[in-house]
Amino acid sequence: MLRQAVLLLLHCFSPLALGQYDLCKSLVSTDDGAVWEQYACQPKAQSMKDYMRVKVDPPGITCGNPPERFCTLENPYLCSDECDASNPDLAHPPQLMQDREHTGRITYWQTVTWARYPEPLLANISLAWNKSLELTDDIAITFEYGRPTLMVLDKSMDHGRTWQPFQFYADDCLESFNMAPKRVPDLSPANITLVICTEQFSRWVGSKNDKNVKFEVRERFAVFAGPRLLNMDSLYTRMESMKGLREFFTFTNLRLRLLRPALGGTYMQRDNLLKYFYAISNIEVPARCKCNLHSSLCLLQEGNLQCQCEHNTTGQDCQRCKKGFKAKSWKAGSYLPTPNGSPNTCAIAGAPTGGGSNCECYGHSNRCSYIDYLNIVTCVSCKHNTRGQNCQHCRLGYFRNNSAELDDEGVCIECNCNQMGSVHDRCNGTGFCQCKDGTTGPKCDDCFPGYYWKQGCYSNVCDEELLLCQNGGTCSQNQKCICPPEFKGVLCQQSRCEGGKACNTASTLHLLALVPLLLCVLLPHLLATLTAH
Numbered sequence: 001m002l003r004q005a006v007l008l009l010l011h012c013f014s015p016l017a018l019g020q021y022d023l024c025k026s027l028v029s030t031d032d033g034a035v036w037e038q039y040a041c042q043p044k045a046q047s048m049k050d051y052m053r054v055k056v057d058p059p060g061i062t063c064g065n066p067p068e069r070f071c072t073l074e075n076p077y078l079c080s081d082e083c084d085a086s087n088p089d090l091a092h093p094p095q096l097m098q099d100r101e102h103t104g105r106i107t108y109w110q111t112v113t114w115a116r117y118p119e120p121l122l123a124n125i126s127l128a129w130n131k132s133l134e135l136t137d138d139i140a141i142t143f144e145y146g147r148p149t150l151m152v153l154d155k156s157m158d159h160g161r162t163w164q165p166f167q168f169y170a171d172d173c174l175e176s177f178n179m180a181p182k183r184v185p186d187l188s189p190a191n192i193t194l195v196i197c198t199e200q201f202s203r204w205v206g207s208k209n210d211k212n213v214k215f216e217v218r219e220r221f222a223v224f225a226g227p228r229l230l231n232m233d234s235l236y237t238r239m240e241s242m243k244g245l246r247e248f249f250t251f252t253n254l255r256l257r258l259l260r261p262a263l264g265g266t267y268m269q270r271d272n273l274l275k276y277f278y279a280i281s282n283i284e285v286p287a288r289c290k291c292n293l294h295s296s297l298c299l300l301q302e303g304n305l306q307c308q309c310e311h312n313t314t315g316q317d318c319q320r321c322k323k324g325f326k327a328k329s330w331k332a333g334s335y336l337p338t339p340n341g342s343p344n345t346c347a348i349a350g351a352p353t354g355g356g357s358n359c360e361c362y363g364h365s366n367r368c369s370y371i372d373y374l375n376i377v378t379c380v381s382c383k384h385n386t387r388g389q390n391c392q393h394c395r396l397g398y399f400r401n402n403s404a405e406l407d408d409e410g411v412c413i414e415c416n417c418n419q420m421g422s423v424h425d426r427c428n429g430t431g432f433c434q435c436k437d438g439t440t441g442p443k444c445d446d447c448f449p450g451y452y453w454k455q456g457c458y459s460n461v462c463d464e465e466l467l468l469c470q471n472g473g474t475c476s477q478n479q480k481c482i483c484p485p486e487f488k489g490v491l492c493q494q495s496r497c498e499g500g501k502a503c504n505t506a507s508t509l510h511l512l513a514l515v516p517l518l519l520c521v522l523l524p525h526l527l528a529t530l531t532a533h
Helices: 001-013 171-179 219-226 232-241 504-533
Strands: 027-030 033-038 053-057 068-070 081-083 123-135 137-143 150-156 166-172 212-215 250-260 279-284 286-289 299-300 305-306 368-373 378-380 398-401 412-414 422-427 433-435 452-455 458-459 474-476 480-482
Touching: 001 286, 123 305, 166 171, 219 232, 232 458
Parallel strands: none
Antiparallel strands: 027 033, 053 123, 068 081, 123 250, 123 286, 137 212, 137 279, 150 166, 150 250, 299 305, 368 378, 398 412, 422 433, 452 458, 474 480
């Protein structure tokens, strides 16, 4: 009786009781006794402000070094405020964008003023987490002293190596980005992942009236889940069935590109440039750790967020099977069928697969073939640029990523050898290509000293150190000597006078140049003589 009560209590903590996809497993009663039932699961949403790493560029864009006065748009001629990096009470460093402001006093990061107008006042704010995240609510950036009239929000899904726009913001989208202005309610289920330009957050309404610039996530969710997000099953179903929908809300890094500050609702006024700058007091990024539906818990470990993986998975994002559980390819969990989803648990290695043979392919293939005369089982159609009996080697033109495990999809990296400078497109185990003579660099895209690049490396004809042009010649782009008229040859080393003949090209040229002058001097005398006769 006690055992049944315990089982009933545990079953009460199923995903249905705690909220959808909150638990990865639940102990349930069966005819064979209590067993663990596995579910697709994900961590709770939380504010990611505390975990983000903020970087601001270009260098020197933050105000205060040297100290600088600034004005406000509401009272642009009262310029008594000062930014001074050496004074804690007057400094505005980047970390103030993510502080909690417990004292009630608003603190903010601030840039230099637009004193160098007409040069653009540009600032980039990069936010990094070293972790894949999924947005769960609106991103909100709070601007003090006016919202920018021009701004772009970018995202990266590969830790800042590549970027793509999330949304454009402008007071005139057509003029600034050649895009018709849109709002999220204008979108339909078919184009809900469209990158838009909005004018909603860029027009002047007074810096104290509305400070927030948003990237609206809830309104995009509402297209499927309803205005109050009550039909989440519909949203989760679309996440599985609509290509690119889930990836649209996934990121590792965010970047704000601030392109033009608030102008106060007027045209640019050059008589007081100290009132134009950017100031941000807060950035809110509500999101959850992306764990591929294999974890319900994400913790900070050694400075980085880490999914606490279930379903025999491992990795920061639970993105691969644990060692010993690679009998089939790794697969993300699925939201379907609702409400519990499919965990897609990694199976223990050695479990029989097609034909009863142990098919170990490190997740790069799910098909094997038995070769009778060799008495071996080999993987078929290795993916992710792998090859070999167990998909354990990299294809030609790729090399092993030593920071990734064998079952990682990114285990093989393309060599990217420069076709003009390399012997072939293959590289060694550290990614270095085999270079042609005179060519150097990991990808054979640079030249040794004494060589110049022209769709490959070629030996210098001349230079300023060893291959000097002679007899007054000058070296042009290391490729040829430009010789004086009386000399010739690759290095201007040969006289144009042949054999032992007495000739002097330079003298001849000088004489020819004097002929017109002599004619001008003698012609008046000749005419006078002829006239006298």
